[in-house]
Amino acid sequence: MKLSKKLSPAVVEAAKPEADPYRIWDTTVPQLHLRVQPSGIKSWNVQWSRTRSKSLGKWPGVTVEAARTRAKELLVESDQHGAPLAVIEAEKAVQDKPITLEAFIADHYAPWAVAHQKAGQATVDALKAVWGSLYAKLLGEIVALDVERIKSKRLKAGRTPATVNRDLDRVRSVFSRAVEWGFLAVHPLKSVKRAKGADNSRVRYLSTAEEQRLRKALDDREAERRASRERHNAWHAARGTEGHPQWPEDGYTDHLAPLVLLALNTGLRRGELLGLRWENIDFASAILTVPAGIAKSRKGRHVPLNTEAQGVLKRWRRQVPGDGLVFPGPGGGRMGHINTSWEGLAAAAKLEGFRFHDLRHDFASKLVMAGVDLNTVRELLGHSDLKMTLRYAHLAPQKLADAVAKLRGSA
Missing domain, CATH: 1.10.443 (hpI Integrase; Chain A)
Incomplete structure (x- = not known):
């Protein structure tokens, strides 16, 4: 039989533990009840449907009046939304919950990057160094203009286009994973263009x-x-x-x-x-x-x-x-x-x-200048095709001259 009383501090205090847990329903807010455990612990709960309820905390930490006030608030939310907003939020899939860029990187992107990229931790560190000003923003609220502003600021500060583009690629990857994993519906950085003037053919070697x-x-x-x-x-x-x-x-x-x-x-x-x-x-x-x-x-x-x-x-x-x-x-x-x-x-x-990367250019440049053919240099550097190695071709002018010298003009 349902036990109902007008709950008060005295009534709650007088509720003694029994062999089985039991409930005392409040007559002032009928959906509110006090659950008394055999251990003596007494806790508040509000029930908004026949099978759904939510804990409001334990007595005496939560007083009778505080429990009633919170119960009324949650019941209003239930009438408007079908359940208390906190319950609706908790039941959302992780992808549907608001998440900051910082939390997404820390909880989802960083573990993936460290596991799948050989420089994963360095990538994560570089992301914060460059894009840290966006970390507090919700992932879904970051737009192309936010990234464009940082890109422009870095270029004006003297960062090379190649450096800016490398960091842009890193943050693009973050949002690509967010789309792939269902945190975003569309990629917000599709309209962001790469910085012009990047020279991937740069060859700097030591004199x-x-x-x-x-x-x-x-x-x-x-x-x-x-x-x-x-x-x-x-x-x-x-x-x-x-x-x-x-x-x-x-x-x-x-x-x-x-x-x-x-x-x-x-x-x-x-x-x-x-x-x-x-x-x-x-x-x-x-x-x-x-x-x-x-x-x-x-x-x-x-x-x-x-x-x-x-x-x-x-x-x-x-x-x-x-x-x-x-x-x-x-x-x-x-x-x-x-x-x-x-x-x-x-x-x-x-x-x-x-x-430091120019030490690699120095190695390749010295080989070419010593007469080593470009395909051998390609193999030593680990280039996937010859295009990247061709940047060193101009360092072997004598080989080009020797090739042309083999042609004989007709009389």
Whole structure:
């Protein structure tokens, strides 16, 4: 039999637990009831249909009057919408719920990117650095104009069109996944054009003097880091405390020197270098294998190791135990980026407009200028077709002249 009373603090207080849970219905708001558990816990619920109800909290945290007020509000919403709005919202599919760009990236896009892209975490970090001002906006409220404004601002600030386009591609990917996964009906950035003036044929390589300065800057950096460690340890020794172990004389002080020297001698991309594992290095055959999983083209390739590359890797191997990454980050995981150390090195070497990726261009350019045919260069770089490699063709003028010289004019 339905137990109904005009609920009051005294009535609620007097309700004693029994062997089975029971309800006391309020006569003031008939859809409101107090549920008394055998444990003694008393909680409020409002029922808007024969089979649907919602918890309003526990007594005494929620008072009688507070429970009545909240119950009336939810009953009005039920009359207007068929159920309380909070219930309707909770029952929506995740794709139908309002979500900010930040939450979508953190909860959905980032896990996908890290799992499916070899530079997934770097992509996620770059997204926030460039598009962070849009993170608080709801995904469905971001329009093309929002992105156009940021694109224009970056171009005016001196960012190259290639850089702007690369970051534009990243955010486009976010919205493409949002459409694919049902969070958006249409892609909001379809009308956003790529920045004009991007030159993908850019080839920047080191002159003889620049390469000498780069190598000297590497040596100077190593020497200064060793000297700094010695000063640090001397300070500790004078106070009877323990310092840090000095690096071996035949080793490196950190990853930068071996990373740069290996890039100069193999032409590997930064992501490929950071993804290399010791199992990919065959010292006996002097071959470095770039697995398909870390290659941009998703095709594996083999790169012969010259004398300097072999020496660098053997020297570095003595400092990196185990069979994991060749260039591990903190805790043995993949290194995130080397921007700070590289920028400091480039500044010390006085390299104007020279990026870490240009070490790859330097490798290819020197091969072409040494007379290596373009198809061989293509294979070493891992280009999927010859078009990308043709940017280096102008560096072999003598081969072109030799080809034309084979023609004989008719008398």
